[in-house]
Amino acid sequence: xxxxxMNKTTLKILSFVxxxxxxxxxxxxxxxxxxxxxxxxxxxxxxxxxxxxxxxxPALTDGKDTVNVTIKAKSSVIKDLDQEDITAQADMTQIxxxxxxxxxxxxxxxxxxxxxxxxxxxxxxxxIDVEEKVTIEQKIYSTYGDTLPDKNYEVGSVKAxxxxxxxxxxxxxxxxxxxxxxxxxxxxxxxxxxxxxELQIYDKNQxxxxxxxxxxxxxxGIEDNKVKVRVDxxxxxxxxxxxxxxxxxxxxxxxxxxVESTPATISIAGTDExxxxxxxxxxxxxxxxxxxxxxxKSEDFTTSVNLTDLLPTGIxxxxxxxxxxxxxxxxxxxxxRELSIxxxxxxxxxxxxxxxxxxxxxxxxxxxxxxxEADLDKLTVKDIKLSVNxxxxxxxxxxxxxxxxxxxxxxxxxxxxxAVRLVKAAEASKQTEDGK
Numbered sequence: 001x002x003x004x005x006m007n008k009t010t011l012k013i014l015s016f017v018x019x020x021x022x023x024x025x026x027x028x029x030x031x032x033x034x035x036x037x038x039x040x041x042x043x044x045x046x047x048x049x050x051x052x053x054x055x056x057x058p059a060l061t062d063g064k065d066t067v068n069v070t071i072k073a074k075s076s077v078i079k080d081l082d083q084e085d086i087t088a089q090a091d092m093t094q095i096x097x098x099x100x101x102x103x104x105x106x107x108x109x110x111x112x113x114x115x116x117x118x119x120x121x122x123x124x125x126x127x128i129d130v131e132e133k134v135t136i137e138q139k140i141y142s143t144y145g146d147t148l149p150d151k152n153y154e155v156g157s158v159k160a161x162x163x164x165x166x167x168x169x170x171x172x173x174x175x176x177x178x179x180x181x182x183x184x185x186x187x188x189x190x191x192x193x194x195x196x197x198e199l200q201i202y203d204k205n206q207x208x209x210x211x212x213x214x215x216x217x218x219x220x221g222i223e224d225n226k227v228k229v230r231v232d233x234x235x236x237x238x239x240x241x242x243x244x245x246x247x248x249x250x251x252x253x254x255x256x257x258x259v260e261s262t263p264a265t266i267s268i269a270g271t272d273e274x275x276x277x278x279x280x281x282x283x284x285x286x287x288x289x290x291x292x293x294x295x296x297k298s299e300d301f302t303t304s305v306n307l308t309d310l311l312p313t314g315i316x317x318x319x320x321x322x323x324x325x326x327x328x329x330x331x332x333x334x335x336x337r338e339l340s341i342x343x344x345x346x347x348x349x350x351x352x353x354x355x356x357x358x359x360x361x362x363x364x365x366x367x368x369x370x371x372x373e374a375d376l377d378k379l380t381v382k383d384i385k386l387s388v389n390x391x392x393x394x395x396x397x398x399x400x401x402x403x404x405x406x407x408x409x410x411x412x413x414x415x416x417x418x419a420v421r422l423v424k425a426a427e428a429s430k431q432t433e434d435g436k
Contacts, residue, residue, distance in 0.1 A: 248295030274314030
């Protein structure tokens, strides 16, 4: 009886062992444990502050800043892993020896839901360069590039908050830093705004520092490498007239007939206060006489003036406005007049110019006439006859002398020409039809 009972107990135990063993075999056959290696896992530095007491800072060595990590786990776990699930760290508190250059530091890796004993790192130690820690102060330059606010506004100023930053890092990298830039977008803005911007740091070759280089730097007081940039917009004022004065006296027998600026009007932008003050001048920008000296002049002369130098504080030129104006002082003999005559008043000779259409490049021509002052006051455009002789001209563009016929008692001051374009009549008609 006892023997039968023992036999039954033994059989039960044996059956259990066999069942468990079979279960393990089946389980491992369906979801076996396997190993996979993930290559080039980037290493980060942990506890860099461990060296700060000696004013030193660790830096990864180029080309030796990655490791290979082997994970041992069941196939069902392995298949769901990728490189982003793995992190690798070199802990500065575990430096093997400070007597080597570079120092060697053990690397550990972590992977979600994988125990440490199932993770192997190769190489197990990596070289770390230990450099002197240096701090410099850099101004933060704000820029909006080629972006533009609404057409009725200009960017008056942009300023980062803060606009200076202390940067600490390895001496070799700090020495390369040239400038720090906060780049923003002001497209279609219509009001003053505070914009968040990520800082960009450039080296002396004007190349932006890489993410790896930035990771070795500390920007004091700045979180996530971002700052706020204040954008102040200025309103645009159009149709600002340019008025030019002059100094000196022309040559004896001559006088200043007019001083004209090209352009005659401009657009400006400014703060509300500055524009209000400028409006009190009638929205006129005056070019001072000392810039236009007519002393001893007997003919027209032109000079260039930088308008930017003449603008009051708080005002700037609007976009696309040339900063240079061309100012012409027109010098005429005494008892002279300058008359502007439409080009359509010019008679073309010979009258049988049927083969060509005549196109005058400018709408008006300027004729200068000398006479008695009383007579000049009576002279009108209708009294002056203009003509051009195109007998010897063919298709193309030409500068042609203008014949001026004046009433008795008047004298032409100087000879004039006009720019003419001759186009074959048939071609001109076709161009007109195409334009329609």
